[in-house]
Amino acid sequence: EGVHWSYEGEEGPEHWGSLGEENGACSAGSQQSPIDITGAIKADIPDLATDWKSGGTILNNGHTIQVKAASGGTLKRGDKTYDLVQYHFHAPSEHLVEGKSFPMEVHFVHKHAETGALGVLGVFLAPGAANATFASLAAKFPQKAGEEAALDSIDAKGLLPSSLKYWAYEGSLTTPPCSEIVDWMVAMEPIEVDPADIKKFTALYSMNARPALSANRRYVLSSS
Ligand code: SG4
Ligand code: ZN
Numbered sequence: 001e002g003v004h005w006s007y008e009g010e011e012g013p014e015h016w017g018s019l020g021e022e023n024g025a026c027s028a029g030s031q032q033s034p035i036d037i038t039g040a041i042k043a044d045i046p047d048l049a050t051d052w053k054s055g056g057t058i059l060n061n062g063h064t065i066q067v068k069a070a071s072g073g074t075l076k077r078g079d080k081t082y083d084l085v086q087y088h089f090h091a092p093s094e095h096l097v098e099g100k101s102f103p104m105e106v107h108f109v110h111k112h113a114e115t116g117a118l119g120v121l122g123v124f125l126a127p128g129a130a131n132a133t134f135a136s137l138a139a140k141f142p143q144k145a146g147e148e149a150a151l152d153s154i155d156a157k158g159l160l161p162s163s164l165k166y167w168a169y170e171g172s173l174t175t176p177p178c179s180e181i182v183d184w185m186v187a188m189e190p191i192e193v194d195p196a197d198i199k200k201f202t203a204l205y206s207m208n209a210r211p212a213l214s215a216n217r218r219y220v221l222s223s224s
Pocket of ligand 1: 061063064066086088107109120172173174175
């Protein structure tokens, strides 16, 4: 799957666009992600409703820890329905809010069945009280790239904040090939997780966040 890339040095983010033909959007694109979320405009954007299934498979893919979701999970956004494919983590957060980053961000990657567009819901992780779901995942992080393990009783909903108010903008995958096919939704309310569990992630991936790119005239909308 594509050329080798990383988060620093010769194969780091500023070189992604020249690492291979298919990665052109990483340097030439004008709707790239992540961005610094600032100056959002209040708008009547559709409410979100998740209906995710528990379980799945947890994998260390060499770039992050990723959970392949159990099939049948959906995200409804107004009259649009997306299927949950996988979720994965970044440290520190990829999106910034008014210039500020969080220690981690989780991305719930959904696919729109008809159009093939992706709908990714981002949630910030902040240090605080333990989150039971994140703690169970952290206890099972596969330590080596390529390793995976089954998850039976993990309910991803445990990683959602109490409010699903969100920011919305049009952007891209945050990794090569940086395709501009993502409807981004970023939850305004972070979740709290045990700092010791954050450490279990950063022990494996201390820096797997692409730096923020220019919004280039895009608007960020916020649910009010
Ligand atoms: C992570 O590297 C995931 O492991 C990738 O998932 C994902 O690519 C990539 O991030 C980009 O997704 O939400 N951060 S992001 O924009 O979902 C895709 C896989 O490699 C295509 C399956
Ligand atoms: Zn991601």
